[in-house]
Every structure is written in structure tokens, then in C-alpha cells.
Amino acid sequence: MTKAERALETRERILTAACEVIADIGFENVSMRKVAEHAGVSKALLHYHFDTREKLFAEAMTHSFAQTGTDTEGVPDSVPSSVVLARILRSMLPTDSELRQDWKLWQELWVRAQRDTAARHLAVDLYDQLHAWVGGAVERGIRSGEFADCDVTALGTLVLALCDGLGIRLMLDDPRVDLAAARSTIWRAIAPTLGIAPEFPDV
Template identity: 70%
Template sequence: MSSAERTRETRERILVAACEVIAEVGFEKIRMRMVAEHAGVSTALLHYHFENRERLFAEAMTHSFAHTGTELERDADSVPAAVILARILHSLLPTDPELRQDWRLWQELWVRALRDDAARTLAVDLYDQLHAWVSQALTRGIDAGEFADCDVHATSTTLLSLCDGFGIRLMLGDPRVTVDSALAVIWGTAARALGIPPEFPAL
């Protein structure tokens, strides 16, 4: 393994560890030593790659986000646009342990964004990327004739807002909301706007 490959592997291991630790204990309680121990590296090596907690947090959020984006691109050229859209909407809810961890990271980011300009800028930038994912899926379906024409920007914003609202209630364990009931409402909203069947597609 080359030096560059070792460096990438070390950074990856640190970022995965940071996501796990931040999700478990919260940003305010996290210490660099905790992440170093979880990643199996020295504190000095951790500081070599990430100068402080704020930088580590920002890159951990971006890493988590990029990983989700990579998964969403799987087979993107060989499946219907409705399936791509369904994958995106499914990934925007805490539907499995990994996505629940992502949601805990988002919640930490929201809290920090209320008090910190850098965190607020990061949150807005990540939301812009989420909006782009949804918008691209809608545009693809419209261009392919799978979806009826619609206001792509407004529809994307509505779907993201529904995912946020239901996601919060799912994270809180609201007994009146399940993943299936949330997806039914979200997909029903998409179906009405796009002229597609109301049944959530198989992923």
C-alpha cells in the first residue's frame, strides 16, 4: 500500500469513527481523544489530519453525506426514475441503524447551526445538495416521460420538508408515525405531483 493510500485509509477510519462517536455522545461532549481511541490511532495522528473538533465535525458530516450519495447512484442508469426517487426519499428517513446515525449527526448539525456561522453555512450547503439530488431525479423522470411535468423546485422543497418532519417524529419514537406511514404520505404527495402510481416502488 502506498503512502497516499495509507493516508486515505487512515482518514476514512477516523471519519467513520467520528461519525459513530458524535452520533453516540453528541458534539458538545466529544473529545478528540475519544475519536482517536475509537479509530485506533494516536491523538497526535488525529490532530495531524484534523486540527480541531470543529474541522473534524464538518468533515465527518460531509463524509457521511457523500457516502449516502454514493449509495444512491447505484445502478442509476439502469432503473426507472421512480426507483431512484424512491431510494432518495427512503434514504432521507431514519429507516435503518446507519441512517438513524446519520440523522443524529444532522440533529447535532442543526443545533450547532443555531449558534455557529460555519455550521450554518455547512447545513445550508448540504441542504442544497439534497435539493439537487431530488431535483435531478424529478428532471430525469420528466425528461424520460415517466413523470408529468411539474414545478421541480417547489416539488423538491415539499418532499424534503416532509422527510424532515416525519424523520424528526420517527427519531422521537412518536407512536403515531411509522416508516411505512411516513413513506405512504411522502410518496403519495410525489405521486399526485408526478402522475405516477401511489404505491411505493420496490427498491
């Protein structure tokens, strides 16, 4: 392994550890020492890669987002656009333990964004990427004739709003909303616009 590869591996290990610690105890309770211990590196090495908690938090959010996101580029044409969109929706809800951790980080970001300009810009940038993922799947379906022509931006805004609202209910373990109900609610809301069946695809 080259020096550059070792540095990249260390950086990835630190970011993974930061995601886990922030999700577990919240950003306000996180210290660089705790992250270093969890990552199995020295505090000096951690500071070499990330000189402040704020930079570490921003990088950790971006890292977590990239790991759980679903891109629409490079998907084989044989995969229906409805399946691609359903996969994106799956990644945008707290579907499993990894995505629940991602959601905890999002919740931390929402809180910080209320009083920190850098965090607010980061949140907006990440939402732009979510819009691009949803919009890419919808545009793909429109081009193939699978979806009806529609206002892609408006539909993306609706999808993100529904995912946020229902995702919070799922994170709260609200007994009135389970994962199947959340998916079904979102799909039924967008199906008429897309001109597709209201049943959530089997993905």
C-alpha cells in the same frame, strides 16, 4: 500500500470513528482524545489530519452524507425514475441503523447551525445536495415521460420538508408514525404532481 493510500485509509478510519462517537454522545461531549481512541490512532496523528474539533465535525458530516447519499448519475435507463426517487427517499429517512446514525449527526448539525456560522453554511450546502439528488431524479422522469412536467424546485422543497418532519417523528419512535406510514405520506403528497400512482414503489 503507498504512503498516500495509508494516509487516506487513516483519514477514513478517523472520520468513521468521529461519526460514531458524535452520534453516540453528541458533539458537545466529544473530545479529540475520545475520537482518537475509538479510531485506534494517536491523538497526535488525529491532530495531523484535523487540527480542531470543528473541522473534524464538518468533515465527519460530509463523510457521513457521502456514504448514505443516493446519486442519480449513472443509473441505467432501464431503472424507472420512480424507483430512483424512492431510493433517494429511503436514504433521506432513518430507515436502518446506519441512517439513524446519519440522522443523529444531522440533529447535531441543526443545533450547532443555530449559533455557528460555519455549521449553518455546511447545513445549507448539504441541503443543496439533497435538492440536487431529488431534482435530478424528477428531471430524469420528466425527460423520459414517466413524470408530468412540474416545478422541480418546489417539489424538492416539499420532499425535503416532509422527510425532515416525518424523520424526526421516526427518530422519536413516535407510535403514530412508522416507516411505512412516512413513506406512504410522502409519496401520496407528491404523486399527483408527478402524475404517478400513489403507492410507494417496491425498492
